[in-house]
Amino acid sequence: MRRLRGVAVIALAVTLVGCAGQVGHEDRAAVEAMLEVEKVPGVLVAPYEHLVQIDPQAPEDEIVATALGVRDIVDGMGEDRPRELDVVAVYPGDPYVNTRFSSSSYDDPERFAQDVRLWASLLDEGFTEVSYNVAKEGVGLGSLAVSFEDPGDDGKTIAEVYAAIEQALAAAPESDTQPSLSAVVDGFRISNGSGRVELPDGWIELRDDLSTLEYLRSSSVTLNPDVTWVSLIGEADLTPEQAAQIMAALAGRGVLRPSVNVIYTNVTALPKDSKTVLFGAAE
């Protein structure tokens, strides 16, 4: 019997020492939190303690409640608390995770709830590619992007998508900071780069003009207070006539004011040789 007790003591010691040696403190905290997070109603799976998948079909209130439940656990990890908290959603057919809420300022539950509600409200509106990255105060304002890219689906226009983003933001409580907004529809992207400027209607309508130019594959317009960037991608080198058509479309919608850089990229060429500056002093 004494021998058996000795074996038990050794076994206990071996097990405890083994555990301590095998698993670092941070890893152990992460695994424990991950398993706790998976018990929160609405969490489908938690590949990490700071990365959870939820059902995008759940109503806005449920998504917010789920995210808050996860936040409470992760925020309670003390010194092992991860830098960011990510909530992702996958729709049938998604080739990648395109819908993600990411926050590095989740220590404030009230603000976190507001931020995640803004994201969830756009899912409720029927958007299936919504990315909201909430940055920490002082580091940046974060970015909110909604894409609508399913060829063949009549879907929404870029103006409708941008309007939905602005509407969701207007419904959110007043805040000193606002994220950058961007909308992407069928390869055309518009963005108010600084998060504080409004996009004039003409800029949104520019998409219709550019889409008639069949040699352009995609285009993006990013508006900042001081300078606007227009990036165009096409199949082949531009002829002088094509370059003139593009510039006429931009001028016609008032995009050449106050300062603009227009870059054309030929996707068939090597990147370093492929950029053509059509207007402005692009890098």
Add this chain to the structure above:
Amino acid sequence: MRRRVAAAAAVAALLLTGCSPQYATPDERSSSFAEPVAEKVKELDSQPEDVRVGSSFDGITVEAYLADMSYSETRDFIEGVLPIVEDSPLGALPVRLLLGHAKEGPDAASGTLEWLGYDPERSDRYFAAVEVWLDTLADAGVQFDDRFQVQAAYVFGEIRVLDGRDIDAYSAEVVAKLEQAGYVEPSIVFTPVPTP
């Protein structure tokens, strides 16, 4: 004697249960999901020569070397694999299937189909793309330039035409098959390769 047995059982339980929590790291837990999927895939009737299953925080990847499997055998295999992946703990994340006919070497990429995500309501699209891929591999006059990528909304491929056939007629035929299955403007680039 009974006390001895109880003590021995306690020791055994202590040694068997080991550490709590069960996984050393989140990565270890994610990768542990691959093995049960691989076991179930091995039980499928339609079985490629070589199947590997991997899993990570972003989902399950199934890699299969098909050898000489026909379209219907390939389809049976894929239709068997998808529910197994969907039933696994990471199954709600986008699945990634890599189907290959050239195991390694310079032709490996050009003989690979990369299937990303799955929407059962658009299954016709995926399987039409698999058929186009197999037909292209079986045609000595044409060759893929890189991976053939299949998604619910998009299909991407680059096909080199080596035998001087009418490229417009050929591309129209391939594109028509994909459009018939539901793809809108399939992104297939056809490039003639001049014969020396």
